[in-house]
Amino acid sequence: MSDQRGIADLEPLWRSKEQKAWYWYDWANSAFYTTVLSVLFAPYLITVAGRAAGCGSSADETCSRTVTVLGLHLAAGSLPFYLTSFATISSAFVLPVVGAMVDRSGRKRWHLAAFAWSGSFFAALLFFMRGDQWQLAAFAIVASSILGGCSLVSYYAILVDISTEAERDHVSSRGWAWGYLGGGLLLALNLVVVLLHDTFGLDKELAVRLSLLSAALWWAGFTLIPFRGLRDRAPTGVVPERGGLVRRSFGQLATTLREMRAFPMTLTFLLAFLFYNDGIQTVINVASTYGSKQLxxxxxxxxxxxxxxxxxxxxxxxxxxRLAASYGAYRCLLWGTYAWMVIVVLAMFLPRENVVAFLLIGVAIGLVLGGTQALSRSFFSLLIPRGREGEYFALYNACERGTSWFGTFLFGVVFQVTGSYRPAIVALIVFFVLGAVFLLRLDARRGILEAGNTPPPRV
Structure with a gap:
């Protein structure tokens, strides 16, 4: 390969090949987040746990009877939300340590695959959730969620290895797009199986269980593509520490947290992301409740x-x-945050039972959702010191996961005070306003230079 580079620079070609392999992990893991976490797991677990609690075969979220988890008596209708919240909070503590280990090992590809396949194994155990047997599923959903987050730490860190600063927005956007397409395709197929289960000779619960299993197999199977197509690289910028890998990882994490004060623009962006991402996640999480109960x-x-x-x-x-290529990721993120403000205000005034208006808001959400998430990842990668990608992306994911309950808490409180979901949905504008405030305080070019990276032509 070195001889070939003496004739022509083939580095862009090698990067392009790895980038195409990298996209497939977005395609792979999105099936778990859409089919399992977003749509099918919670209502089915409520039914199964409800039977165990004595709510009957038609148990649903209205059942107030409890099941026992580690000595705690939890309502069957609330169980999936407690489990996902526990996984979310646990991830906020686990991911930074995992990030330090990823950076020190120089085997990001292997970490990605190991966490992905472990997570998909536990996700596959959801197939055995039936009758009134919910305990294994409770453990499996927590384990698979945490391991999925661990795999994303490696995945995001690899973005820096396979792309130049000028390529980040393009590559990240392609990855997110590929993920939405893959997750959407499997979800559509699974919804057909569940809704038309009689046509396929299945009872509804078996259709749901097979759909949960399909997401795990999809996740595991398509992870083979990035595992085979990516290559490992020696670590750079490693903080000297004594002891074994775990001890050295904790030491490096402590050093990084102390040194972050030297990167004020990176911290400013993390604060901005914490707020506007919480608003985004809340809008997505409460959209079905708003559509069914209010509209x-x-x-x-x-x-x-x-x-x-x-x-x-x-x-x-x-x-x-494409917009980022012309105007820069920073400006596009700021515009996207403004667009989210408009969306929640318009959502407040949606007329009841007007399908067209509701679908138009859905189109607006989809357009801004894909763009803001993709560019947040690529823009943050420019604010990370080289060799610390795992740690910083772990903190990025911890911000995303560990604080994502603020918005739903505010939504619930406003509804309780007002008795209406309309003021509750518009109250979420506060998260986008705070996100925009911190973005406006951010000097993007300065932050990129402070991190030791080269600003792209359009910032």
């Missing part, structure tokens, strides 16, 4: 809107990637 839509409209957002987000990620 009076049935399951068919809500399912159609979920799929619409998924596929429109595919295009939104690509569109924002």
């Amino acid at each position: 009076g839509f049935g399951d068919s409209v809500l399912i159609a809107t979920i799929l619409l957002i998924q596929f429109v987000a595919f295009g939104g990620a690509l569109v924002f990637g």
Whole structure:
């Protein structure tokens, strides 16, 4: 290969090949987050746990009877939300240590695959959730969620290895778009199986269990593509520490947290991301509740809107990637934050049972959703000192996961005070306003230079 480079620079070609392999992990893991976490797991666990609690075969979220978890008596209708919250909070503590280990080992590809395949194994155990047997599923969803987050630390860190600063927005946007497409395709297929289960000779619960299993197999199978197509690189910028890998990782993490004061623009962006991302996640999480309880839509409209957002987000990620090439990721993120403000205000005034207006809001959400998530990842990569990608992206994911309950808490409090979901949805504007305030305080070019990176032509 060195002889070939003496004739022509083939580095862009090698990067392009790795980038194409890298995209497939977005495609792989999105199946778990869409089919399992977003749509099918919670209602099915409520039914199964409800039977164990004595709510009957038609148990649903209205069941107030409890099951026992580690000595705690938890309502069957709340169990999946407690489990995902526990996984989220646990991830906030686990991921930074995992990030330090990833940086020190120089085997990001192996870490990515190991965490992905371990996570998919536990996700596959959800297939055995039936009757009133919910305990294994409770453990499996926590384990698979945490391991999925660990795999993303390696995945995000690899972005820096396979792309130049000028390529980051394009590559990240392609990855997010590929993820929305893959996750949306499997979700659409699974919804067909679940909704038309009689046509396939299945009872509804078996259809749900097979759909959960399909997401685990999809995740594991498509992870083979990045595992084979990426290559490991020697670590750079490693902090000298004594002891074994775990001890050295804790030491490096402590050093990094102390040194972050030298990168004020990086910290400013993390604060901005913490707020506007919390707003984004809350809008997505409460959209179905708002559509059903406030606007009076049935399951068919809500399912159609979920799929619409998924596929429109595919295009939104690509569109924002092109806009970033012309105007810079920073400006596009700021514009995206303003767009989210407009969306929540318009959502407050949506007329009841107006399907067209609801779908149009879904299109707007999809366009901005794909773009803001893709560019947040690529822009943050420019603010990371070389060799610390795992740690910083772990902190990035910890901000995303560890604080994502603020918005839903505010939504619930406003509803309790007012008795209406309309003021609750518009109250979320505070997160986008705070995100925009911190973005406006950010000097993007200064932050990139402080991190030791080269600013792209358009910042």
